[in-house]
């Protein structure tokens with residue numbers, strides 16, 4: 001019997017590549033909003049080529065901030081962190097793509113802005129850990145959890161960017 005080798009080779013590859021599409025939760029923190037950095041920050045992700053699937057300006061409650069940062073409960077900076085995150089509106093974003101979680105962390109830079117490389121968002125735009133302008137999920141699992149935590153059903157939109165063939169071969 002003749003087999004169509006092409007489909008045998010191509011299909012698993014396609015399935016594997018589909019499985020690697022991750023989502024990450026990115027948030028411009030209240031200092032970034034107050035300092036007028038929203039456009040600059042969104043622009044860096046747009047230029048990189050990832051797909052925006054959710055976006056809103058939002059006043060975070062204490063309960064939501066505590067849930068989001070529950071792994072840090074008990075740290076000395078936790079109360080200050082909750083106060084910071086709830087001190088004004090944040091911009092919530094969901095971004096999607098292959099490798100988006102790790103790549104977004106690179107665009108963002110390390111937690112301490114004084115140690116963050118120039119060229120990164122924190123490295124270019126901030127000086128203190130407690131005012132480091134942006135959040136990004138630390139793993140694909142966190143990305144899923146955080147997008148579900150911050151966005152309601154229907155707020156995350158599936159769409160096909162017209163430029164996709166110019167970004168993904």
Ligand code: ADP
Pocket residue numbers: 072077081110111129130131132134135136138
């Ligand atoms: P990241 O946001 O880089 O993933 P963490 O998850 O460790 O970092 O911490 C979450 C946030 O808590 C940081 O982005 C920062 O705003 C704040 N934070 C962390 N460590 C400190 C600290 N030592 N002092 C003040 N704020 C801190």
